[in-house]
Amino acid sequence: MRTGRPKAALVLSAEQRDELERWVRRRSTAQALALRARIILSCAEGGSNKDVANRLGVSRLTIGRWRSRFIRSGVDGLLDEPLSFAKTPSDAK
DSSP, X not given: OOOSOOOOOOOOOHHXXXXXXXXXXXXXXXXXXXXXXXXXXXXXXXXXXXHXXXXXXXXXXXXXHHHHHHHHHGGGGGSOOOOOOOXXXXXXX
8 A cells, every 4th residue: 555645647738748858859958957857758657756766866855846846837847946145244245
C-alpha cells in the first residue's frame, strides 16, 4: 500500500508539449531549463516523482517542486525567477 500525498495530475496541451520538446532538443537551451522540461515531459507520461527522480538523477523534492510550479504557472513557471537582492549596510551610504 502506498502512503504519502498523491501526486498532482499533470496534463500538457499540444503547444506546451511542443515547447518543452524544443527546449530539450535545442543546444542553446540552458541545461537547468532543459532538465526542467525533461522532468515535466516525464511526469506527463505518468511517471511517479520517485521514478522520474531516479531516471534523471535528481531528488523527489526537485521533481515535486517543478511539477507544482508547472501546474501553477504553466511553461512560464519553469523559467528562472528574477533574483531579489537584500540591501546591505553599504547600500545605505
